Amino acid sequence: MHQSGKTSFQDVRDEVIHRIQSGIWPQGTLLPTEVELAEEFGCARATVNRALRELAENGVVDRKRKSGTRVNTAPVKQAKIEIAIVRHSVEEQNAIYRYALVHKEITAIPPWLAAQLDLPITHKVMYLKCMHYADNRPYQFEERWVNIDAVPTILDADLVETGPNEWLLSVVPFTDAQINFCAVGADADLSEFLSTPTGTPVFQLERTTWLQNKPVTFVRMTYHPGYRMSTSY
Amino acid sequence: MHQSGKTSFQDVRDEVIHRIQSGIWPQGTLLPTEVELAEEFGCARATVNRALRELAENGVVDRKRKSGTRVNTAPVKQAKIEIAIVRHSVEEQNAIYRYALVHKEITAIPPWLAAQLDLPITHKVMYLKCMHYADNRPYQFEERWVNIDAVPTILDADLVETGPNEWLLSVVPFTDAQINFCAVGADADLSEFLSTPTGTPVFQLERTTWLQNKPVTFVRMTYHPGYRMSTSY
DNA sequence: GAGTGGTCTAGACCACCAG
DNA sequence: TGGTGGTCTAGACCACTCA
The missing domain is CATH 1.10.10.10 (Winged helix-like DNA-binding domain superfamily/Winged helix DNA-binding domain)
Structure with a gap:
């Protein structure tokens, strides 16, 4: 060079x-x-x-x-976290990926989410629950609310074969996102889907995405016990 | 403009x-x-x-x-996480920051860490436990191992007034780091220092840093229950 | 007011790589 | 082998901000 x-x-x-x-x-x-x-x-x-x-x-x-x-005296070090499609994360570990749609309904937006997204409480959303498996073992439980106004075409989408995760990413480019990480104890749903006792500490990631100031979707992804997210810089 | x-x-x-x-x-x-x-x-x-x-x-x-x-067909979205000094994080919330050194000793490196850092098991490290408080409530428990070889001056450092977090950042610029996030249940130490029952889900961040291929320090930071780390892009 | 970075220009040559 | 991005140059003017 x-x-x-x-x-x-x-x-x-x-x-x-x-x-x-x-x-x-x-x-x-x-x-x-x-x-x-x-x-x-x-x-x-x-x-x-x-x-x-x-x-x-x-x-x-x-x-x-x-x-x-x-x-710089106190270099603000930044770690970059790639927001990957779940399937890719699983396949990177040489594990076999499997997806299952657990629940799907059109419903009124929950009040707490309406407040969070600044939408009227009469707003309609699509509420989804999905499971992602790696080698047939629970990998991630996904709970998602989609703003139908922002993505009307989701009503016609087949979410049985392809998860909403991949479908949305390929169809609706978003412009902004906000992410939260936290640790919670498994509740009834999580306990059942992740095959773990109630109260088990699990890693949770929440993401809200917007397309030019219009909320698109809010998703809560909970990983199997023992999951570690890693990055480097 | x-x-x-x-x-x-x-x-x-x-x-x-x-x-x-x-x-x-x-x-x-x-x-x-x-x-x-x-x-x-x-x-x-x-x-x-x-x-x-x-x-x-x-x-x-x-x-x-x-x-x-x-x-680009599949834009690789990245979230950036800022690695801030704990004191700054606390002060950003308009809370009063307090630091306490809990434990300090020179000891042989634990075998699991020796393997992780590729150091001989006879290696000496400084082992530290510290607490960080926000408005006098537990904010973060810090457990740290410092490679004395890489940072000999730490033997003379007063870590009572200033935490190892700030001391190291201001004295030893590092070049590479590897970070893990996970959720764990509070053990005896965590339960005591974070004032929470044993088993409570808590958010944990581990970071290993190197200075030009030489391991500098490994730190495990555990946050108070309910802590949320957030970022956006 | 003056010093420093921020940016644009017009032109040039180079490096890579698909056809 | 030609087209496209990658980069450097020398000069110019602008914008911010400190003294």
Whole structure:
């Protein structure tokens, strides 16, 4: 790569990272200006700019006009969690995926959800319960409410073969989402579907999605006991 | 903003997003080339490039040389979780933060951790237990093992005033981390420190950090019952 | 007011890869 | 082998913000 003799923005980025990690530029240090760095590295200012901009996006440095670029004192580390389709998660573990639709009805929106989504309590939603299995063992219990107004075509969807998870993702691109993680004790439903005693600690993930300020769906996914969600950065 | 009459890369990005969301460019569509888009928007190719590059980074489109730019069929949505200092999380809720060091000893590394970090079982570590309170109510119990080899200065650190969490973050920048989330039932320690009955479901986060392939610390943080971690995208 | 980053331009060359 | 994105350049002007 980059043997063309020119200094690439990646070279600049890597050198800056190196100087920070090796202690040449400790936390809080004010870096030279873009012009100065461009001179030192023998490249255009735009090249330095792109390198530093990327580092700023990653939280490594903090940039302010007039003040300059500073090594971040408390780097806000971010872990990325991929929102995968359940089937893919299961298949990644080389397990056989199976899906089952447990319950499906059109009903009035529950009051707590109406409040949460800012919808009138007379609103109609589709209420679904599904199970996802890995090698025929309970993997995830999915409880979902879909805003029929936002996704009228769901009324004609066959949700027996393909789960609402995959169906929605392939049909309705959403723009915003809000996610919660928590630990709860298994209630009657969870106990039955996840084959575990009532009260067993289980990991739960709730997600609300919107399509341009219009609520699309709220889903509560509960994983089998012992499930661990992992990520790295 | 941008009233200078020139087309900004953000204008291009937003217009592309709009065309995708409004169905003008459905999933899988091959976009015009950068040159064509630059002509249409009346801007330089570099401007279009930056806009499309950003969309590619976010997984909205897929770019390949020669093939061109294509609207992504299965956008990989990612949620970002910020790894904050506990004190900041508490203070963000306008609660009063209090920290207490509960236990501190130099000991041999536990076998399970030695295996996990790929260290010899004769290795010495500092083992710590701490509590974090919000408005004097249990917020988080922290159990931590620190690799003394990687951070020898911790032997002289006063961990009574400042928790190891903040001390390490300010002194030892790490380069890689691996995180696990899960739900567990409170054991004796957790029950006591979090003031909750044994077996109560609690949310647990484990993090291992490395500094250039050298393990630095492994920490297990358990939150008070009812805690919810949230994020959005 | 002046210094610093933020961005756009017009042009150039390069690297990759499908046909 | 040609088309497409990837990147660098040199210069310019703008916008924010600190002193």
